[in-house]
Amino acid sequence: MAKWMIANKKADFDGLAREFSIKNITARLIANRLITDRTKENIQCNEEAVKTYINGDISFLHDPFLMKDMEQGARIILNKIRDNKSIRVIGDYDVDGICSSYILVSGLKLFGAEVDCVLPDRIKDGYGLSIKLVDEAYEAGIDTIITCDNGIAAAEQIAHAKEKGMTVVVTDHHEVPFELGEDESKKEILPHADAVIDPKRSEGDYPFKEICGAVVAYKFLEAMSELEKGEGPSEEEREQFFYQKLIFAGIATVCDVMELKDENRVIVRESLKRIPMTDNKGLKALIDVNGLDAYNMTGYHYGFVIGPCLNATGRLDLATRALSLFLEEDAAEAAIIAGDLKSLNDSRKDMTKSGTAEATSFVEKEIEKNGMPKVIVLYLPEVHESIAGIIAGKIKEKYYRPTIVLTKAADGGAKGSGRSIESYDMYEELSRCKELFTKFGGHKMAAGLSLPEENIEILRTKLNENCDLSEEDFVPVLHLDMVMPLKYIDMDLVKEFSILEPFGTGNSKPLFAQRDVSLLSGRIMGKNKNCGKYRVTDEGGKLYDMLFFGDMERWHDFLKDKYGESNVENLYSGTTDGTMKVSIAYQPDINTYQGRESIQIIMNDFT
Known part of the structure; x- marks a missing residue:
């Protein structure tokens, strides 16, 4: 269960709301994203900083x-x-x-x-x-x-x-x-x-x-x-070149998981604004083959649709295939290459699912035998080395431990990738035992490494012996913007949140908390029964639709432990009496269906 941390940052919210013609709640959200040091609140969230956040364009990029x-x-x-x-x-x-x-x-x-x-x-x-x-x-x-x-x-x-x-x-x-x-x-x-x-x-x-x-x-x-x-x-050629290539700088910023702060936020926002006007035939083809609308793309589409297709070439083929897509001048050939990239990514998804299952089994056996390690180091020799990083990321998310996944390298030895948690500087910790590696590099949250197979167990031992993380560090923290009763949500407010975009690492979607939300009815949805839709109400009796796309097994276990299995069955049969109440971390959203808009709640976590 995540530890909820509610931001309590201070600024002249009413003054900012008046100056920029926004709601007080939106001003608070901006302050939460700008202020990183409580001693500098007046500097980091003054009118000039907010102006840059809301209206920043390429003139704000650094020299x-x-x-x-x-x-x-x-x-x-x-x-x-x-x-x-x-x-x-x-x-x-x-x-x-x-x-x-x-x-x-x-x-x-x-x-x-x-x-x-x-x-x-x-x-x-x-x-x-x-x-x-x-x-x-x-x-x-x-x-x-x-x-x-x-x-x-x-x-x-x-x-x-x-x-x-x-x-x-x-x-x-x-x-x-x-x-x-x-x-x-x-x-x-x-x-x-x-x-x-x-x-x-x-x-x-x-x-x-x-x-x-x-x-x-x-x-x-x-x-x-x-x-x-x-x-x-010519000046015109230069201007057109930099206009177009900023699109690709934005794609890379999102896909390399850079924080959407400072000039990164400007770059990504400009990239999304410009992508409908791209003159790159390969990028157009990749957008088309994935059924995307260039006029309505977000950072999500960069990070979870476009990016994985490009990454798949470097994983299962050669990255030059993706580069050739961007350099292709013939639209028909670009369409063929884009189709190949999408197919490669579909194959990569299947391989990742299988590899993650193997990794999970390995960890569960290790936990049963020796307890949960502070740093997870897995050697999966049969897993394709190109997806080691993806699997490491999924295992890190599941167990919230720094995780390194190693595979057998084609040229001998082992190679792999690591993904870290916020309180563990993986690059620095690996640097402390660099004598074990033939090659390594990276940063605080991720790393790549190669080493002889006989050094794997030594690495596992050293990383765990040197790790000074406490049990508290292994509890994921969910950062919430504020406690906000559902009754404050309306269409104008949710639409105003668009000025906070683009969302992503370092500039998250607004996330609120509400206590004692009553569950009235529910149904399980999705091909794999992996999401739920619920009718809920607040203390004022107003009705809302609420969706949950998280771990359904954990959600159901929570409800059964708190209210009993029969009440969970009643929830899905529509016969519950409204006494099932939960505190939720949620995001307000707009559902559009057949041209009609309505407010819905997306539950991120519960307690």
Whole structure:
């Protein structure tokens, strides 16, 4: 059962409501999203901050040149273009890597570069830049490598490229590797590239660290464009290029689970606004094959429809297939590729379901034998290594423990992915035992790693012995905006919540609490009987429709424990007397049916 935490942030709600012509409740919601430090409430939620939150556009995006090495890297590439040197972009096989590679390749071509692109094979090459990819570039006569969404942890590979006389520019957004001193201080370990551009570097004045690789690539091209003003493409060509490519920066921001704060929120909002006007035939085809309406897309469609189709290529095929979709100029061919991507994703879903069941069985046996570990480390040699991260995420959600899923690597040893919980910095904890790995990287909430099979048990033991999380850390926290009786919900209020969009990580949908909601009747719905619809009422007797899409087994167990099995049966037969009451965490929503709109309640949790 989650621990409910209700925000209690302070601001001049009435004043903000008057200034921006919004309701007091909406002003409170905005304050909850802007204020991260109670000692800075007056700064983080002043009129200017709220204005930016509500009306922020691309004029609010930060200056690319504030990133360390940005100007240096841009000048290097511009000089290489003038000298007709061959350039190779090396990206990654996930959505961020695909989008950042597409943005970079398209932009470099716009400026007249002789450029190609290689995305690593997840199984043969592994993550990011490798010695093999460096050697292949050198043998192909490539003069300059520019990385995107990788490179910050590729010190050895970049040193190898430099030994061969190649120029290397890194554009990345991942955590900078470090060494811990005796006093636990961190010393950054930077690759010896000609330029290392990463907002997470301690050097530089970039004000917002949490941008994805595609945004770094986008800003790199903005820097090139600024330095090359008056030469190269026309102003109209540049304007159209950046208008279109911001769409892909927004897709990558959502799919790489960046927090929708600061400029990320502006980028995603602009991306969703612009996607109906995309001129990219591949993206249009992907929207069509999934039956989406470009004029009514949300962050959900980026993260759970578009993104998984792109990711599936890097998992079960080659990510270059997704990149070729975005580079395709023929609409008919783009439709074929988009169909292939959707089919791959459907296969990936089946594999994930099977792999998650195997992982769950493994954990349950471990719990029965040794109790629940603080850090779950699973070795599932038969699971396809490409879905290890997805399974790790699902196991983490089920048990709310930091989870690492390892599989047998095609080239020997084991490799896998980890997903963490809020109170556990996975990258830092893995750094403490990095001698066990042949390769690893990531950030606080996720990581990728490779290691010899014989080190798996050592890793499991070390991570659990070093873990200082308490039992309280293993209770998921559900952050609620406020207690709000159902009677306050009306159509105008729910529609006004649209100014808070786009919703996603770091900018969640409004979530409220209400005590003692009476259950009057219910029915189980869905092909797999995995959701319920209920008629409920509040203390004033007003009736509402309430939907629940969560764990139905847990919901029914809760009701049976509290009210008895016969009352649960009465609920579904419509003969309950209204004495079954629950406190709910809920989101108000608008149901549209045959052109008519009505308010409905979505229950997220209960107690």
